[in-house]
Amino acid sequence: MAIKIRKVTVADLSTLKEISIKTFTDTFGKQNTAKNLHDYLEESYNDGQLKQELENDDSAFYFIFVDHQLAGYLKVNSDNAQSESMGENHFEVERIYILPAFKHFGLGKQLINYAIKLAKVANKQVIWLGVWERNFAAQGFYNHLGFQRISEHSFYMGTDPQTDYILEKSI
Structure with a gap:
């Protein structure tokens, strides 16, 4: 099994959008209403939003x-891009999403590392x-x-306020 990690560029926008919607829906779709899921996907994974993040x-x-x-x-943020103001010595892992066919292959751990x-x-x-x-x-x-x-902190899935636990690790 050959593993490769490479940086995503703006040229990859359509692929990033497709995998974002697919993995997010796979992970959270069953626990949320169709409308809230749709609204979240439209807001978070539209071309303009993803291009701005890239x-x-x-x-x-x-x-x-x-x-x-x-x-x-994997999506990571530092400094002013962090979704919470955590300080200059913090580094955020905002997203780790794995397609269903590749879960339980240790890819999440590789991305964290x-x-x-x-x-x-x-x-x-x-x-x-x-x-x-x-x-x-x-x-x-x-x-x-x-x-x-x-x-x-609070996380909104459409109109549904949900709670995300903030976890950290010293490195």
Whole structure:
């Protein structure tokens, strides 16, 4: 199994949009109303929004491939791009999404390790992320990797206010 991680560019916009919608729907679609899911996808994964995120110097996306097949992606933020004001020494993992056919191959761990490497290169001391309060599998995964819950914040799925736990790990 050959694994490759590469940075996403604006030229990859349509692929990023497609995989974002597919993986988000797979992960959260069954737990939310169709309208709230639709509204969230329209707001968060439209071409303009994704292009703006891709062009932000404090954000980066990375595709992960297994045997030359796109399997998922990572989005990281630093400094002013972080979704919460966490400080200059923090580095955010905003998204890790893996396509269903590639789950349980250890790709999430590889992407976390890649994010930690990026954070260290950027001279950050803490890596953090938000995880939905009802995503128990992800919470267990991050706990196993040494992340600890420090707080929470609201996340809106359409009109539905939900809670994300904020987890962090010193690096």
